[in-house]
Amino acid sequence: MYDYMIIGAGIIGLNIAKNLKERFPQSKILVIEKEPEVALHSSGRNSGVLHAGFYYTANSLKAKFTKEGNIALKNFCKQRNLKINECKKVVVAIDEEELLGLEELKRRGDINGVELIWLDEKELEKLYPNIKTYKKALLCPSTATVNPKEVTKEFAKVIEELGIQLILDCKYLGSYNNIVKTSQGDFEAKKVINCAGLYADKIARDFGFSKDYVIIPFKGIYLKDKNNISNLATNVYPVPDLKNPFLGVHYTLTVDNESKIGPTAIPAFWRENYQGFDNFSFSEFFEILFYEAKLFITNAFSFRKLAFSEIKKYNLNYFKNLAMKLTKNMNHEGYNSWSTPGIRAQLLNKNTLELVQDFVVESDENSVHVLNAVSPAFTSSIPFANWVVEEHILK
Template sequence: MKFYDYLIVGGGIIGLSIARELKNRFPGNSVCILEKESDVAHHSSGRNSGVLHAGFYYTANSLKAKFTRDGNREMTSYCDANGLKINKCGKLVVATNEVEVQGLIELKKRADINGVELLWVDETEIHSIDPNVKTYKKALYSPTTASVDPIEVCQTIKEEVIKNGVDIYCDTQYKGFSQDEVLTNNGRFQCKYIINAAGLYADKIAKDFNFGEKYTIIPFKGIYLKYEKNKTDVVTNIYPVPNLANPFLGVHFTKTVDETIKIGPTAIPAFWRENYSGLRNFKLNEFFNILFYETKLFIKNSFNFRSLAIEEMKKYLKSYFINLSLKMVKQVDQNGFGDYMRPGIRAQLLNKETLELVQDFIVEGDNRSFHILNAVSPGFTCAFPFSRFVVDQIIEKQGIDSKKLNKSIS
């Protein structure tokens, strides 16, 4: 049986970044990551859009606002320093009518409060950024929005933490906890402290430690549609004005790290946690539990779930999906779109008491364990500053003297 000072469940971007931060703070302490798949970043971390968001969507008092702003800068610097692919193509947020212009004004206010660069642009300036973009009167331009290859980033962090002494056990699934031991399909691991960064299953693991009792994960499926005709019809990321009452940004154009154009994503309610396609990974107990809450949301119409679900299901119709994107551009070939790309699942936390989707980071823990219940989008962008926040919280809960720690590091 192996013993570790810190054991992390989950090898996504959050688990990897926490391991990186722990090794930076405690180079002499032992750290391991347990990952149930054959490699890291198998789920959300490797299936997301790859967009590094700037941080202007979020209210100023949210953790998300601060972490996105700082994370954008840090992840951009990390990619530059490590020679990783990055497309610094920016983003335009466009309006279709006067009401949506008011939405742009709100986004600009949030950007100013959050300290994020966001610029008003007129039609002439828009044309110089991307001549194919269509808007009503004006738009907002985010010069710091970029695109990366999320798998390449995660693999680079993986190599870095292994080099610094972190052990990563793949094909090793958390099965339970007994006293000081984590039970897995590959034996038992003993540890001083457990960090739950299990994404889609974080709420279930948290309940083994009597945390997360008022929450459950509701999965939403995100699918993109690839534009096959060329890579030049769209130059930048193009987003609509979002409905700020829910955590989804609407169908938009994304420019990937290799200049590919895609539209999406959907936010289709899924019926089990890894409901990617067909009946693969189907779990009956998950199906009934998620169906129970989705039915409840549908009947009570919390956060307009009924209209959201109906609208999202319509996006399975390809022509409908494509038409949603056309209002943001002057001209693209409607027949130029190819197949749906590899789907991802958003692990969205639901407050069971209020029936609201939780739109900020939620963590709980004590002196023995720590649980990332809601590493909400854009969790990938936020990973580095969020991991510092997590380790700060762990240090506090373990009762470690931060002054002594800082002295020993210096």
């Protein structure tokens, strides 16, 4: 009998395990992961950007945890000698309407306590000659990039150092009375914590949760310039549409000084729809197609426009041109290969047909279900895990 059993060894599951063990050193904790190693899905396939916390409204969990998480993950990387690129971020505008969007981001940043610096066009040109904006831009000094796979694997090392049992190649098959059936036998725990990412909603339903929600997958890929021929010196982002959770096509500078354009947010047709027909599932295909058809017919959150614009991004010139609105005289010849695809496990409210923007956790005395841990969940992982423990596991 375990005190706590965590399903999913992504960055959230690993941090919840770490937090519990540090609070209760005598507790018996098990983490199971269906893959042969950690970080094969969202935790290892995201951009690696440590966000600062100025996109989110002040009353949201994302606002609360992103700023704290940025500091905490930087400290973790420094303590464990992991690579970090403190390359900052610039958010630019292309017209008067987007200038209003910049003002809103600055207002949110001020409320959330995130440092943002106004730059006029001359100041921007002096710092970053290849970046262009309309009248003003926002510089965020605290944004950085890390290698997400390296960071997640390091958390896996940490939990094993703490004496937490991690079983790989251990697939969840079902549950009854807090006994979890897996491909490596049955395990019993006083409390089960579901951090299964793309499958969190399905597992939650076995415990009577996620009645109003379903996960809709969106595929994200980047165009890479492996040698940074473009001489990108910082992350460059457009003003996002704050009504949906995607940040638009932007430039990212990786920890290894590669530059990337992206990502896409293409609706996927099954949960691990990374390439071709890999991991194809008929049941997932029909369930997701049902909800995507519903979104298309009702045009909820302008889904039709989103779907058509995302599909166009498979055209390299179209994709590059979206990014080139943010830059000038930059050499784009190096952007010629696609990155490893990632899938965003985006929660959809089945009743309102809205994409849920904030983190969602459901729980009772027997189980806890992390249903919506989308970007910036990687950045927020340390304080978010602490909140899950305090508000859902220990209560």
